[in-house]
Amino acid sequence: MTEATRTLTGPLGPAPVRTLALCLVSTAATGAGLLLPAALGHTLDLLLTRAPATRWVLYCAGIVLLLALLDACETVLHGTLDARTTAWLRRRLTRHVLAVGPRAAARFGPGDLVARLVGNAAQAGTAPTGRAALLAALAGPVGGIVALALIDPWLAAVLLAGAPVLALLLRALARDTRDCVARYQKAQGRIAQALSEAVRGHRTIEAAGAADRETARILRPLPELSEAGHRMWRVQGRAAGRSVAVAPLLQLGVVAVAGVLLARHRLTVGEVLAASRYAVLATGVGVLVGQLAGLARARAATERLHEVLAEPAPGYGERGLPPGPGRLELRGVTARRGGRAVLDGVDLVVPGGTTLAVVGRSGAGKSLLAAVAGRLAEPDAGEVRLDGVPLRDLTHDALRRAVGHAFERPALLGGTVEEEIGLALSSPSPARVREASRTAHADDFVRRLPQGYATPVSAAPRSGGESQRLGLARAFAHGGRLLILDDALSSLDTVTEARITAALVNGGRHDGTRLLIAHRATTAARADAVAWLDGGRVRAVGRHEELWGIPEYRAVFAGEERA
């Protein structure tokens, strides 16, 4: 994807007009804020000398009103711009992640992907507003100092002399906290660890009536957590104590100098008032620092989004599929994972309409073979053809319509049972969903759900076997000339499994080609042929009972006799 490598957004973000408007508004607000003290001071002087001041009072009122208006505009612009940028980023990333597919989850881990799409996108979304407000944040302190210098250079000198102290003390805040934060997180981690163990073992705990004892045991590090927490507050308090004193002291310093100048009649009362205000504005460097830190965070987050976008999405071809029985060919397929060839020059042909079982020890490359056969993963070398057409030449729709998948652990997306089963290019009819559900032996338990097929899967307690049956129903409803079951029967009891396999192999329900990744000898025995994978290569292809004579083949199923 060429657009992936390009910059995510320009410096102005996806809504440049708004960003510019925000920059203008916030800078104008800062400008008005800088104007106000001078106007106030001058008005005050006029008032104190009993000179006519109505015009100046009106000026001040105008500036105050303008400030409020600009503030309102800034609030709306800031909020909506953040929302717009974040939403834009999320839409863009979601699209890309979906286009990349399983590779994205494999590369980053699903949890991390979610964190990037939710948290990082929100952080990165503040980049345009951060940049827009930067000018204003810079203009405040600089303008304050300039204004002080204009009133009297001594005032600016006092402030600038005190500024290094301010900077030093602000830095102390960042240094101190890290250690106790680490301790806090460690104690928290211990509690979380023990809790996650107990959550997994809660049935034992419940049966033993040991909930109270276990709760107490898990909470044992709580005092430590509490102590670390108190320490964090203390450190923060000390840092805050230092930093809150600095700015007011600097202001008082400026006012003191201004007072002396006033006594010597070099300044007016109004100018003293203005000076004290400008001193406040000049010490607003903290705002600037915070703004810069926010921008740095936003940039780091954008970087993490870039990483996701840099992951290339597979391209699709232009060709459709000719009519055919679903003949699957793998030619010299090699696929590497982490430098190791998990599939190493695999050649296989599955004639249309037949069932091939793929067996092998764990780590033999069975799942990757299933993924490559349905183009859920790309081979590093070699080619996969369906009815003579290389998979990569097929259009997205032609490919996905032709190949159906079921997995050991189907992912359910949080819709209703009907939606989950009907997950496909275009949703299948309710009748087809129910028919598929019956074939997968899922209809029974679905109909016992509170709202049947309309029950949200999140509200339906499910076990591995039930999830698996929903996944199978999804594959059956999807149809297509090639059906790939990647260990999709493993959590079923043997009786149900036998019934489903028989229905499949019989061809009654599905007249295409079937590729079954199998662990059980019974499944392998029902297939037309078995491909025995070993170390990424096809060790042998033949009928189950033919291969059974080889002791090493039998060893593949050792330990698989459980129900």
Next chain:
Amino acid sequence: MTEGVHRRGLRFLRDRWRVVLRLGGWSVLETGQTFLTGFALARGLDAGFLAGRIGTGLAWLGVAGLAVLVAAYGTVRVYDAVAALAEPLRDRLVTRVVSRGVREGDAGSLSGLTQQVEIARDTFAGLVMVSRSFVFTAVGAVVGLASLHPLLLLVVGPPLAAGLGLFTVTLRPLARRQEAFLAADEALADRLGAVCPGLRDITAAGAEERVAAGTRTCVDAEQRAADALARWGVLRVVSLALGGRLPIVLLLACAPWLLDHGVTAGALVGALAYVTQSLLPALHNLVHGLGTSGSRLVVVLQRLMREATCGAEAETVARTEAEAETGAGGWAGAKPQREAGAEGRAEDEREPSNPPALSLTSVTFAYGPCATPVIDDLDLTLPPGAHLAVVGPSGIGKSTLAALVAGMVEPRSGTVRLRGHPVPGPEAAALRVLIPQEAYVFTGTLAENLGLLRQTPVPEAELLGAAEAVGLLPLLEALGGPTATIDPAALSAGERQLIALTRAYLSRAPLALLDEATCHLDARAEQRAERAFADRPGGTLVVVAHRIGSARRADRVLVMDGPHTAYGTHDELLRRSPTYRDLVGGWTPAPSQPALALRDPDRVDAVAGTGLAGDGGHVVAHGPVGQVQAPRDLRHRGSLGGEG
């Protein structure tokens, strides 16, 4: 709900009135600083700089500087007091989350612990800081204005009150927008949390476009909520303008009148300083802090409380069940099975003095009032010392039966008794131990883990004896003895099961319920563990079987299969129960003897007419093995599909 959170919040603070008082006490120092911000400036000008007395002026500013330092010290102590409120709140929430997690086995409690509790802690502390700061600053400014000249208060007071009033009125609608935003944000996170782990399935289904569209809806909804929040934020700006900015204009407009009524130049400057340097920033923080953090805190607390209190019983039970069953959790039916317990009951009548180890009488159980029962009118009686295996297709209700016997769920009708004691009940609870499939092993010493079900530490000799009986001894030695600390993640599932089994063996409960508790052990280890339980003197054993071997070893078998539920010995059931034959058949083609199983003439296949679609089924491999051609008519090969 909100009321509940508010009321609890008030109670929480009332219980800690000393801390609140301390917080107030140290905050008064801040009031002092605020007071002097304007007052010292006014005095310094009037009595000092304007009067030509530079020393006096500087002295007043020095006093203000001192107040700044004192207030800074106060800030340090204020943090301590805030800690004394926020940390107990966090402790309390952590306790709540942990106890809920342990009780309900809810994995969501983990994010509650690491995220929501922390959000609650931080926002709560922030709220305390901001609202306290506003109150004490406002008091300082008001007192200062009054002491400079009461008329100043008359000018500044009304707009300040109006601004605060407007803010209070808009607090609720603003909080609603904030809540709506949080809800939309969460819905989006949930959606992405489902999509990201499901990428493989989405790609496989070719549903990228549909899922993208669905996700876009969530993104758009979140954006709309954020936009609404931003627009409503204008109300805050208005409150701020009214309360903090209008007084500046009013002070100027009224200046001639004020000066006429004895307000000095210094007092006027002081009043302006109060408004711009104290009230405006404090109001700004309050308006922005309370609006966002307040509703955030309420939302998070509501979530933490709701999950803790509303233990919707059925939901919990259902979840427990789904997790408990390997194959399937839910709604499998069982038809009346009156004759099931006949044999057991006869034994019971023979020995009336000796109550049965377990008796179920007309037990019916369903997950909901409208749901089809999972167990329907089941009778079953086991004498002490019996060894029962429960078999059946997954999802049929085997684990539910175990849960009923353990008293973890209650039947809709009928009774369960252990040695005559009603289940659930404390006496009955002491008589049984349940070992579920998912073994509970925690980070701690092996002895702690093994002694979980005992009130006092187990003597080492007994520990080693149990380990020997169950088959844990080699692992125990490999781990470094009973005092070794174990890391559950470093153990295999089978090793964890061995630990759980040994723990149950040590519990001394006469009835052991093994609910697929040996599924990760190999057949030999499983046999050894089951034998250990069966051989306990007077010990009764109920095994929800994972392998058919468990049923062979048992002296009686319960086949659960809805209308075809049957009860008897292995041999009887082979004759009587087709389901049992199916199960045995399915289990049997253990790789050791496939040919025998495949050719078993007695075998009745569950699937009628399993003829393989075999015209010309051939597979060609181009691999290292060369070409293996297997074109043949499968129908004539026979036996595979059970046609003999």
